[in-house]
Amino acid sequence: MFAPDEFFLRAAQQAAEEEEENFADFSPAPPFRMAFTFAAFAYLIALIAVAFCIFFAIYLVICIDELKTDYKNPIEQCRSLNQLVLPEYVIQFVCFVLFVFSFQIFSIVWNAPLLAYHVYRYMNRPVMSGPGIYDPTTIMNADQLSKSAKEGWVKLGFYLISFFYYLYALIYTLVTA
Amino acid sequence: MYYHKPKLPVDQSSNQFDVFRCTMSAVPQTQELLKKCRLPLGLTLHPFKDLKNLSIVQTNIVRCRYCRTYINPYVYLPDNRHWKCNICLRSNDLPDEFCWDPATKSYGDPTRRPELHHPTIEYIASSEYMLRPPQPALYFFILDVSSNAIENGYLHTFSEQLLINLDQLPGDDRLLIGFLAVDAMVHYFQFTDPKRPPKHLIVDDIEDIFIPTNSGFCVELAHFRESVRSFIQNIPTLFEANASTSNCVGAAIDVAHKLIAEVGGRITVFQTVLPDIGPGALKNRASSEKPDPKNLVTATDFYKRIALECTGHQVAVDLFVLSNGYVDLSTLSEISKFSAGSVYHYPNYHINRGQVQVKRFQRHFNRYLTRKIGFEAVLRIRCSRGLSLHTFHGNFFVRSTDLLAMANVNPDSAIGVQVQLEDNLAGQHTVCFQAALLYTSSKGDRRIRVHTLCLPITSDFSTIFNQFDLKASVSMLAKMASERALSNGEIADSKEGLLNAAIDALGAYNRSVGQRSGVVLAPTSGGLKMLPLYILGLLKHRAFSSSSQAQKRLDERIAAMLQFKNAPLEVIMLEVHPALYAIHNIDQFEESPQRLPLSYERVNRDGIYLLDTGNYVYLYICSGVRSEILQQLFDVSHFGQLDEDTVIEQRTNPLSDRLHNFLRTLQSQRGLFAPIIVIREDSPQRDLFTMRLIEDRTENAHSYIEFINHLNQEIQR
Numbered sequence: 001m002f003a004p005d006e007f008f009l010r011a012a013q014q015a016a017e018e019e020e021e022n023f024a025d026f027s028p029a030p031p032f033r034m035a036f037t038f039a040a041f042a043y044l045i046a047l048i049a050v051a052f053c054i055f056f057a058i059y060l061v062i063c064i065d066e067l068k069t070d071y072k073n074p075i076e077q078c079r080s081l082n083q084l085v086l087p088e089y090v091i092q093f094v095c096f097v098l099f100v101f102s103f104q105i106f107s108i109v110w111n112a113p114l115l116a117y118h119v120y121r122y123m124n125r126p127v128m129s130g131p132g133i134y135d136p137t138t139i140m141n142a143d144q145l146s147k148s149a150k151e152g153w154v155k156l157g158f159y160l161i162s163f164f165y166y167l168y169a170l171i172y173t174l175v176t177a
Numbered sequence: 178m179y180y181h182k183p184k185l186p187v188d189q190s191s192n193q194f195d196v197f198r199c200t201m202s203a204v205p206q207t208q209e210l211l212k213k214c215r216l217p218l219g220l221t222l223h224p225f226k227d228l229k230n231l232s233i234v235q236t237n238i239v240r241c242r243y244c245r246t247y248i249n250p251y252v253y254l255p256d257n258r259h260w261k262c263n264i265c266l267r268s269n270d271l272p273d274e275f276c277w278d279p280a281t282k283s284y285g286d287p288t289r290r291p292e293l294h295h296p297t298i299e300y301i302a303s304s305e306y307m308l309r310p311p312q313p314a315l316y317f318f319i320l321d322v323s324s325n326a327i328e329n330g331y332l333h334t335f336s337e338q339l340l341i342n343l344d345q346l347p348g349d350d351r352l353l354i355g356f357l358a359v360d361a362m363v364h365y366f367q368f369t370d371p372k373r374p375p376k377h378l379i380v381d382d383i384e385d386i387f388i389p390t391n392s393g394f395c396v397e398l399a400h401f402r403e404s405v406r407s408f409i410q411n412i413p414t415l416f417e418a419n420a421s422t423s424n425c426v427g428a429a430i431d432v433a434h435k436l437i438a439e440v441g442g443r444i445t446v447f448q449t450v451l452p453d454i455g456p457g458a459l460k461n462r463a464s465s466e467k468p469d470p471k472n473l474v475t476a477t478d479f480y481k482r483i484a485l486e487c488t489g490h491q492v493a494v495d496l497f498v499l500s501n502g503y504v505d506l507s508t509l510s511e512i513s514k515f516s517a518g519s520v521y522h523y524p525n526y527h528i529n530r531g532q533v534q535v536k537r538f539q540r541h542f543n544r545y546l547t548r549k550i551g552f553e554a555v556l557r558i559r560c561s562r563g564l565s566l567h568t569f570h571g572n573f574f575v576r577s578t579d580l581l582a583m584a585n586v587n588p589d590s591a592i593g594v595q596v597q598l599e600d601n602l603a604g605q606h607t608v609c610f611q612a613a614l615l616y617t618s619s620k621g622d623r624r625i626r627v628h629t630l631c632l633p634i635t636s637d638f639s640t641i642f643n644q645f646d647l648k649a650s651v652s653m654l655a656k657m658a659s660e661r662a663l664s665n666g667e668i669a670d671s672k673e674g675l676l677n678a679a680i681d682a683l684g685a686y687n688r689s690v691g692q693r694s695g696v697v698l699a700p701t702s703g704g705l706k707m708l709p710l711y712i713l714g715l716l717k718h719r720a721f722s723s724s725s726q727a728q729k730r731l732d733e734r735i736a737a738m739l740q741f742k743n744a745p746l747e748v749i750m751l752e753v754h755p756a757l758y759a760i761h762n763i764d765q766f767e768e769s770p771q772r773l774p775l776s777y778e779r780v781n782r783d784g785i786y787l788l789d790t791g792n793y794v795y796l797y798i799c800s801g802v803r804s805e806i807l808q809q810l811f812d813v814s815h816f817g818q819l820d821e822d823t824v825i826e827q828r829t830n831p832l833s834d835r836l837h838n839f840l841r842t843l844q845s846q847r848g849l850f851a852p853i854i855v856i857r858e859d860s861p862q863r864d865l866f867t868m869r870l871i872e873d874r875t876e877n878a879h880s881y882i883e884f885i886n887h888l889n890q891e892i893q894r
Contacts, residue, residue, distance in 0.1 A: 070577035075485050128478045136485060137515055138664075140575040142567045142597070 042098040043170035046107075049091045050166060053159045056088045061152040068145060074136040082132025089118045107169070114158065195746050196223050196297060197612065197628045199596075200653055202644035203635040204564075204608050207601045214641050214689075215681035218598070219653040223591040223745045224556055224614045224626065227549065227848075232291040233299045238625070239275060239292065243267050246559055247300075248292050249629035251609055257287055263609045263631070264561045296630065302615065302623040311617040312491065312552055314348030315355075315442025317395060317433055322416040323360040323424045326449040330528030331499045332413040334539050335447065339409050342546040346398070347619035354405060355395035355436065358412075359429040360421035361454060366408065367393035371401050375408055377415075383428040383455040394436050424450050427457020427479060430494065430512060434487050441491030441553055443585050445545075446512070448496065449526075451504050457483075463503040463731050470666030472731055475508045484515035488574045491553040493585035494518045495545075498732070499526040499538065506735040507663065517554075517573045517583035519590060519743060521545075522736035532822065533793075533852050540850035544589075551586040551616030551624075558594060558612045563602045567595040570656040572743050586616055589848065591745040593656040602634050638689050639700070645682075647704025651711045652749045654678055659720065659738035672721050676891075679712040684892040697889045713884050714753040714871045724877055740792075748849055751791030755869050760839070761785040761806050764832045769839060776872040776881075785810070789843055790869055794853045796825065797866045809833055821855045821862070 063081055066072045096115050099107040126135040138144055200219050205211040211218060239248040244265035253261040257276060261268050271287060278285045292298055318339075326332065346352060358364035362381040367390065369376065378389050388394075398405060426448055433444050451459055457479040462472045475481070487494055495518040498504055510520045521541055523534040556573070557580050558566060569575055571592035576582040581592070602608065610630045618624050635641060658671040686705060687698050699706035715721060719730075720737035741749060758770040761784045773779045773786075780786055783801035787794060798807075800816050807813050809832045811825065827837040844850065856866050867873070874880035879887060 068578065070580070073576065075489070126478075127475050129482075137481065137574065140578060141569075142565065142578065145578075 037173075039102040039104055040170055040173040042095075042102045042104065043166050043173060045098055046095045047163065047166045047170060049095050050159050050163045052091055053088055054156065054163060056084050057152055057156040057159055059084065061149070061156060064145060064149045064152055067139065068149070074140055078132070078134040078136040078139060081134045082128075082130060085122075085133055086131045089122065092118065104169070107166075110162070110165070195648075196226055196228070197221075197610070197630045198646055198649040198746070199610070199630060199632055200646055200650040201632075201641060202646050203633050203640050204602070205598070205641055206603060206634050206636040208598045210636065210638070210641070211598050213685060214638065215685040216641070216645060217595070217650055217653055217657075217678065219593060219595045219649070220558075220610060220630070221591060221593050221649045221652045221746060222558075222612050222628065224612060224628065225549070225551060225586040225588050225590070225616075226745065227588045228297065231297065231299055232295050233301065233624075234291060235301045236274060237272065238300050238302070239272060241265060241267065241269050243269075244559065246611055247613060247625075247627045247629075249609075249611060249627070250293050250296055251607065251629060251631040252293070254287065263607070264559050264611065266562065266605075297626070297628045300625040300627070302625050304623075306615060306623050306625065311621045311623055312441050313351035313353055313621065314346070314550070314552065314619045315353040315395065315437055315440050316346060317355045317357070317437055317442060317444045319357045319359060319426065319429050319433055319444060319446045320412070321360070321424055321426065321447050321449045322358045322364070322419055323450055324420050324422050325501075326360075326447075326499075327416060327419055329449060329499060329501065329526050330413075331447065331449065331526060331538065332416070333528060334535060335542070336409045336412050338539060338542045338546065340406065342543060343398075343402075343406060343409070345547045347547070347550050348398075349620050350397075350399045351621070352398045353395050353437075353440065353442070354398045355433075356408070357394075357429050357433055358416065359424055359426050360416075360419060361423040361425060362421075363425065363429050363432060365389060365394060368396040368401050368404055368408075369393050371404050374404060374411070383425045386428045386432050386455075388432060388436065395440075422450075423454045424448070424452045425455030425458075426452045426509075427483075428455040430480075430483055431456065434483060434490070434492055437492060438490040441584065442493075443518075443550070443552075444487075444492060444494045446494060446496050448498050448504060448509065449500050450502065452509075459505045459508055461503055462505060463729070470668075473507055473662065473666040473668075473735065474664065475511055476505065477508060478511075480508060480511040481515060484512050485574065487512075487516040488582055488584050491584045492516065493583075496520045497523070497538075497542070498736075499523045499534075500732070501525050501527065503732060506732045506739075510735065510739055514572050514739075514742075515574050517585050517590075519572065519587065520736065520739045522732065522739075524730075524733055524736075532824075533854055536852045537850065540852075544850065549588055550619050551614070552584070552619070554583045554586045554614060554616035556581040556583060556586075556592075556612060556614045558610065560596065560611075561605070561607075561609045563598065563600050563605065564596055564608060565599050567597045569594050570653075570660055570742055586614065589745065590743050591652075593653050595653070595657070605634060607631050607633055642686050642689075642700045642705055643703040645700075645703045645705045645708075647707055647711065648746050648750055650704070650708070651715070651753060652746050654712070655715060655741040655749050655753065658715065659741040662721070663735070663738055663742075668721055668723060672716055672723070675712050675715055675721070679709050680888055680891045682708060683888060687892055697885060697892060709885060709888055710871070710881060711750075711753050713879070713881060717868075717871050717875070717878050718753060722878075724875070744791075745848070747847055748791045751789055751847065754871065755788050755790040756843075757870075758787045758789075758839075759784055760787050760836055761802060763839060764835045769842065774872055775870045777867065777870050786866075787840075788866060788869060789847070789851065791847065791849065792851055793865075794840070794843070794851045795866045795869075796853055796855045797858070798855065799858045806832065810836065816857070819855070819857055821857060821860060823855070825853055825855060 063077050067074060067077055096111045121133055125133040198221050200217050240246060241262040244262060246262050246264045251263050258271055259268050260271050275290060276284045276287045278289055356366045362379050363383060365378040366375040367378060380386060380389060426446060451461060459476060493516045494512045496509060496513045498506060513520050523538050525531050526534045528535060566579055569581060569592060572590060573581045573583045612628045614626045616624060654675060658675050662668055662671040683697055690698055720734055720741060757773040757775055759773060760770060763770055782799050784799055785802055786797045798819060804814050809830045811819060813819050827833055856862050872881035
C-alpha cells in the first residue's frame with residue numbers, strides 16, 4: 001500500500017532534479033546579450049519620445065486650423081507653437097543618437113531625412129531672439145499657412161508610423177535573444 | 178529689327194478710379210487660363226485716400242445676413258423687397274427704411290439711395306461696432322536730442338511747424354499730447370500746472386526703464402495749451418548744449434508705449450543717429466566693404482516685438498529719419514512696418530547745408546500734422562466665391578486671413594493684395610471685391626468706409642491681355658519685389674522676379690497670337706506694351722540697382738523699398754517712370770506740356786526740362802538756353818551766373834506764371850510734396866537727372882532697345 005507513495009516521492013525527486021537541469025539551461029547568457037537589451041532600451045525610449053512627438057504634431061495641426069478659422073490671434077498662437085519646436089527637435093535628435101549607438105540601421109535611415117529637415121528649417125528660420133520657427137507677421141500668408149498645415153499632417157503620419165514600427169521592433173529585440 | 182516706341186500714358190486725373198484697382202480689368206474664368214496668361218492677379222487699395230465727393234450715410238447699415246457684405250451698387254434687386262448679395266449670391270430682405278427717399282419724402286425706388294450709386298461710401302457706425310468707447314486723439318513725440326541731432330538742427334523746424342499747426346491737429350477737446358526726449362538717457366516732461374513749464378525728469382537706468390510718476394506725461398491739450406506751447410518753443414534751446422552722443426530709442430519707444438497703452442494713439446519718433454545703447458542697440462553694419470545680403474535684412478526682432486505689442490494696444494509708430502550717416506533703417510523700420518506707421522527718410526539732413534531736405538521735412542511734417550487720421554482701425558476685404566486672398570503687402574498686421582489690424586490709417590498709405598483663383602468661375606458673370614475700413618475718426622465717432630469693385634469674367638484670351646491694368650500691375654510688382662528683397666536680402670532675386678514677370682507676360686501673349694521670330698508683339702490696346710518700359714524703370718531704380726554706388730548707400734535703398742511698399746499708385750508710377758517735360762516754351766502753347774520719352778536724345782542743348790520723379794522735381798538747365806528765358810525765370814542774364822542753391826520763385830512774367838501754375842498742378846495730382854532742385858548741365862549733380870532717363874544705356878544696365886532685344890531672346894528660348 002505504501003509503495004505508490006514511494007513511487008510518487010521518487011518521481012517528484014526525479015522531476016525536481018530534471019527541473020534543476022532544465023533551469024541550468026536557462027541561466028543568464030554571456031555578456032554579448034547586453035547589446036540586444038540596449039537596443040530594446042533604445043526602442044523603449046524612442047516609443048515614449050514618439051508619443052510626445054505625436055502630441056506635438058497634433059497640437060500643430062489644431063493650432064494651424066485655429067488660425068485658419070480666425071479663432072485665435074497669431075501672436076499668441078505663434079508664441080505657444082514656438083515653445084514646442086525645440087523640445088520636439090531635441091527629442092528626435094536624442095532618438096537618432098540612441099539608434100546610432102545601438103546600430104539599428106533601418107531606424108537610422110528612417111530618421112535621418114527628418115533630422116536633416118529639422119536642421120535645415122532651424123537654420124533658415126526668421127530672425128527672432130527666442131527659440132522657434134514661426135513668425136506671427138508672415139504666418140497668416142496663405143502659402144505659409146498651408147505649408148505649415150501640410151507639415152503638421154506629414155509629421156503626424158510619420159510619427160504614427162514610427163510609433164508602430166518602434167513597438168514592433170521593441171518586441172522583436174526583446175524576443176529574439 | 179522693329180520695336181514699338183511706346184506712347185506715353187495719357188493723364189487720367191479721375192480721383193475715384195485710383196482707390197481700388199485690379200491688375201486685370203477682366204478676370205479669367207479658369208485657373209488654367211490664368212496660368213496660361215502668366216499675368217499677376219492682385220488688387221491695389223488706397224483705403225483712406227482724400228476724396229472730394231464722399232457720401233456719408235447716417236441711417237442704419239444694410240448688410241448681407243450670411244456673409245456680412247455691405248450693400249453696394251453691384252447687387253441685384255429682383256424687386257423692391259429683396260436684394261441678392263453679389264459676394265455669396267444669397268437673397269436678403271431689404272428693410273423698409275431703405276425705400277424711403279428723403280428728397281421726395283415718400284417710399285419710392287430703392288435704387289435712388291446713395292449706397293446703390295457710389296462704389297465708395299462712408300457709414301457712421303453705431304455702438305455695436307465698438308469694442309470700447311471711441312478713443313480720443315493722442316499724439317506722442319519722441320525727440321532725438323543727442324549732439325548729432327542738435328548739430329543738424331531739425332528741432333528748430335520741428336518746433337516751428339508744430340507751433341504753427343498746434344491748433345489744427347485733428348481731434349476734439351479730448352486731444353492728448355505728450356513728449357519724450359532721448360539721448361543716452363530718457364528725458365520725461367511732466368505737465369502738472371497749466372501755467373508753468375513742465376517738470377523735466379531724467380532716467381538713466383535704461384536697461385531696466387521705469388516710469389517715474391504715474392501721471393502728467395500725456396495731457397489734454399485744451400487744458401495745458403499755454404504750457405505746451407511755451408515748452409515746444411523752448412525745446413531747441415533746452416538741449417542746445419547737449420554733448421551726449423549716444424541714443425537709446427529702443428528704451429524710449431518701450432516706455433512711451435507703456436505710457437499710452439490704455440488709450441492708443443500715434444507715436445512719432447525722430448531719429449538722427451544709430452541707437453547704440455540700451456535695449457534694441459544696433460551695430461553699424463554698413464562699415465564692411467563687401468555687400469552682404471544680411472545687411473538688408475533686419476538685425477534683431479526687438480522692434481518687431483514692440484510693434485506687435487503696440488498694434489495690440491492700437492498704437493502706431495511713425496519714424497522720421499533725419500540722418501547723415503547709417504541708422505540701420507532695415508531694423509528700425511520694423512517698428513513702423515507692423516504697427517501701421519510710415520517711414521520718412523531725409524538723407525544728409527542739415528539745417529544750413531541741406532536746404533532741399535529741410536524744405537522737404539518742413540512740408541512733409543506740416544502735412545503729417547494736419548492730414549486726416551483714423552484710429553483703432555481694422556480693414557476687412559471680402560471677395561466673391563472662387564477667389565481668395567493670398568498675401569498682403571503694406572504697413573499693417575495681418576490678424577487673420579482677410580482682416581488687417583491698422584492702429585492708425587492715414588491718407589497717404591496704400592496696400593497691395595495678391596489674389597488666387599480657387600476654382601472655376603463658370604456660372605458667374607462678375608467677380609466682386611469689397612473692402613471695409615472700420616475706424617474711429619479724430620472727432621471720436623466710429624465710421625466705416627466701404628469700397629466695392631466689380632469686374633467682368635472672361636474666357637477669351639485676347640480680352641485678358643487687352644484689359645491688363647498697367648498701373649495696378651506695376652504697383653503690385655514693385656511691392657512684391659520690395660517685400661522679397663527685404664525678407665531675404667538678395668536684390669538679385671527680386672530683379673530676376675521682375676524680369677521673369679515681363680518675360681512671362683509677353684511670352685504668353687506672343688505664344689497666343691502666333692509668334693514670328695525677331696519680333697515681340699504686344700496688344701495695341703491696354704497697357705501691356707508699356708510693361709517692359711516700367712519693368713526697366715524698376716530694375717534701374719535705386720531700390721534695386723546693382724551699381725557700385727548704390728551698394729554703399731544701404732539706408733537709401735531700404736527707404737526706397739519701404740516707400741514702394743507703402744505708397745499709393747501715383748507716387749510709385751512717377752518713381753518708376755518719371756515724367757519729363759520741356760518747359761522752355763511752355764508759354765507758347767495753351768495746353769499743358771506733353772510727357773517726353775525718357776531719353777537724353779530728347780534733351781535739346783537750348784532747353785529747360787522738368788523731371789517729376791515723385792519725391793523730387795528736377796529742373797535741368799542746358800547751357801545753350803536763351804538768356805531771355807533765364808532772365809524771366811531766374812533773373813540772371815547768363816548761364817554762368819545761375820546758382821543752383823537759389824530757390825526758384827514766381828516772378829511776374831507770363832513764362833514764370835505758366836511754369837508755377839504747371840508745378841502746382843503736378844503737386845496737386847501727386848499729393849506728396851516734392852522740392853524743386855535746379856541742376857545745371859555742367860553740375861556734378863547731373864547724375865541725379867541723367868540716371869533717371871531710363872531708356873538710355875548706363876554702365877551696367879540695358880537701354881530700352883537692348884532690353885526689348887533681351888526679352889525677345891528670352892521669349893524665343
